[in-house]
Amino acid sequence: MIIQKEKGRTVPATPQTVNRFKMIAKTMFGLEEILADELRECGATEIEPLTRAVAFMGDMLVLYRANYTCRTALAILKPFAEFEANNEQELYDNVSRIKWEKILDVDGTFMIDSTTSGEIFTNSYYAALKTKDAIVDRFRRMFNQRPSIDTESADFKLNLHIADNKVTLLLNSSGDSLHKRGYRIAVGAAPINEVLAAGMIKLSGWKCDCNFYDPMCGSGTLLIEAAMLANNIPAQYYRQERFAFKRWRDFNIAEWKSVKEQEDRKIGAGDFECEIWGNDIDMDVLRQAEANLKGAKLHKDVFLYHGSFEDQEPPEGKTIIVTNPPYGERIKVEDLNDMYSKLGDTFKNLYGERCEVWLITSDFEAMKHIGLHPSKKIQLFNGALDCRFLKFELYSGSKKNKDE
Numbered sequence: 001m002i003i004q005k006e007k008g009r010t011v012p013a014t015p016q017t018v019n020r021f022k023m024i025a026k027t028m029f030g031l032e033e034i035l036a037d038e039l040r041e042c043g044a045t046e047i048e049p050l051t052r053a054v055a056f057m058g059d060m061l062v063l064y065r066a067n068y069t070c071r072t073a074l075a076i077l078k079p080f081a082e083f084e085a086n087n088e089q090e091l092y093d094n095v096s097r098i099k100w101e102k103i104l105d106v107d108g109t110f111m112i113d114s115t116t117s118g119e120i121f122t123n124s125y126y127a128a129l130k131t132k133d134a135i136v137d138r139f140r141r142m143f144n145q146r147p148s149i150d151t152e153s154a155d156f157k158l159n160l161h162i163a164d165n166k167v168t169l170l171l172n173s174s175g176d177s178l179h180k181r182g183y184r185i186a187v188g189a190a191p192i193n194e195v196l197a198a199g200m201i202k203l204s205g206w207k208c209d210c211n212f213y214d215p216m217c218g219s220g221t222l223l224i225e226a227a228m229l230a231n232n233i234p235a236q237y238y239r240q241e242r243f244a245f246k247r248w249r250d251f252n253i254a255e256w257k258s259v260k261e262q263e264d265r266k267i268g269a270g271d272f273e274c275e276i277w278g279n280d281i282d283m284d285v286l287r288q289a290e291a292n293l294k295g296a297k298l299h300k301d302v303f304l305y306h307g308s309f310e311d312q313e314p315p316e317g318k319t320i321i322v323t324n325p326p327y328g329e330r331i332k333v334e335d336l337n338d339m340y341s342k343l344g345d346t347f348k349n350l351y352g353e354r355c356e357v358w359l360i361t362s363d364f365e366a367m368k369h370i371g372l373h374p375s376k377k378i379q380l381f382n383g384a385l386d387c388r389f390l391k392f393e394l395y396s397g398s399k400k401n402k403d404e
Contacts, residue, residue: 020045024077024170025054025066030380030389031199035072042066060252063173064259067243071198071225071235073178077159077170084165086120088130091167095134102249103171104135106143109150111157113172118164131160131169155247175244182238183296186288187219192324196382197225198235200389203378204322204358208272211319213355215309215346217278220289220302222322227298230272234263238296275315279305310346314355321357327366327385336366344370347394357392364388 023044027035032049036056039047042065044056058066066076081098085091104110114128121127136146157172179195201222206212208230214222228235236243245251280286286304293299305312314321325343326336340363347357347370361367362385376391 020057020059022079023056023058023063023066024050024079025056025070026074026077027052027054027072028074028193028196028199028381030378031072031195031203034199034202035070038070038072039066042069060250061255061259063245064256065263067174067178067245068236068260069234069263070178071229072195072202073174073235074195075172075174075178077172079168079170081167081169083167085162085167086165088121088126091121091127091162092130092134094167095131095169096138098138098169100135100138101142104139104147104156106139106145106147108155108247109148109153110135111149111151111154112160113157114160114162116162118162120165121162124160124162127162128160131158155244157244171244171248173243173245173248176241178236180239180241181235182240183224184219184221184292185295186291191219192221192382194221194225196380197221197324198229199380200322200324200358200360201226201229203389204320204356204391206320206322208270209274211274211277211315211317213277213279213314213319213321214323215279215312215314215321216323216325217280217289217304218282218285218324220278220292220304222324223276223278223289223302224292224296224298226276226322227293227301228296230270230274230276231268231298231301232266232270234267237264237267274317276302277305277315278302279307279309279312281306281308310342310350313350317354319351319355321351321355323358324360324382327362327382327387336363337369340366340369341371344372347372347392351394353395355394357394358389359392360387360389362387 025035025039029052032054035054036047036049039054039056043062044058044066046057048055063076066073083094085094112128112131114124116122116124116127132149139146157175159170159172161168161170179193181194212226217223278289283306286306289304290299293302351357360380360382362382367388367390372392374390375393378389380387380389
């Protein structure tokens with residue numbers, strides 16, 4: 001509801017050659033430790049945080065559960081071939097030796113997402129092209145047919161990773177990026193990525209044990225992620241797209257249904273009794289937030305207010321505030337420094353010590369105008385924008401008195 005408020009060698013393998021196998025979960029910079037904790041809850045072992053990724057061991061049940069529940073994962077990948085290649089011909093030859101007919105269907109579709117680093121393979125697109133050629137040439141030799149390329153909705157999504165001469169091929173078990181939750185009906189001008197929003201909430205330390213408030217909520221992504229967390233709703237509960245692992249030859253539908261049913265039984269099982277609030281000065285984006293909340297059937301769990309953040313007090317009681325104000329990139333603000341100054345004044349004068357504020361921004365100059373010293377700074381990226389996720393601990397009177 002909206003409340004009006006004025007004012008070397010190829011090692012091929014099919015997706016499950018052994019009971020437990022290595023996997024890579026992709027995430028966003030700064031969320032690796034959060035994702036590691038989520039994977040641990042899924043039953044993963046030998047967890048190793050990397051850069052924008054987490055390596056771990058697990059079986060197919062862990063793979064299913066990680067895809068369905070991990071809020072800070074972008075994709076779950078399964079490595080299936082590793083080798084060394086010192087030039088393009090070695091790359092082609094090694095890829096050709098893999099028994100692709102045990103993985104791909106001759107009448108199916110596939111795509112390759114590639115990343116390269118080092119001095120040997122400097123063009124990731126060309127490396128992907130050579131890999132594609134090796135795959136389709138093998139199918140032509142064996143069947144006089146070949147699978148097709150589909151960059152939009154391929155049956156099989158492959159990841160090619162080359163670091164210097166070390167080549168790794170991985171199967172993407174997720175399909176479309178896991179940030180595509182499926183609950184967005186309406187989108188504002190600068191919606192925050194769902195994985196980033198979930199990561200920010202978890203980095204804030206919110207345990208669903210107090211109120212949650214976003215004073216500049218836009219189309220409601222932070223509010224929906226908070227409500228999903230509070231209600232134990234799995235990250236992909238609303239997802240309509242098929243997971244890529246459902247096309248794997250060893251996909252076990254009974255095991256998948258078992259995992260899904262186990263997680264769905266947890267929905268609403270918590271004892272969350274606090275409030276989730278959102279506020280925005282733009283009525284159009286508030287209507288978008290309301291539409292998204294209704295689509296997710298969370299509109300009764302979240303209060304939406306219309307008005308300036310300067311005039312809207314947070315809910316009574318202990319409250320964690322997480323917000324994504326304009327940076328001046330996609331949403332233009334006439335005087336960004338003045339807006340950030342007013343944010344700081346509102347934090348100090350209206351929120352009080354019962355509130356803890358977390359704010360993400362890429363405008364480091366405007367950030368200085370908040371007039372408060374952050375107790376924590378965490379580097380995150382919102383798309384390509386280098387951001388800081390700032391924590392402000394509020395207090396009454398002087399900081400000296402608070403410390404005493």
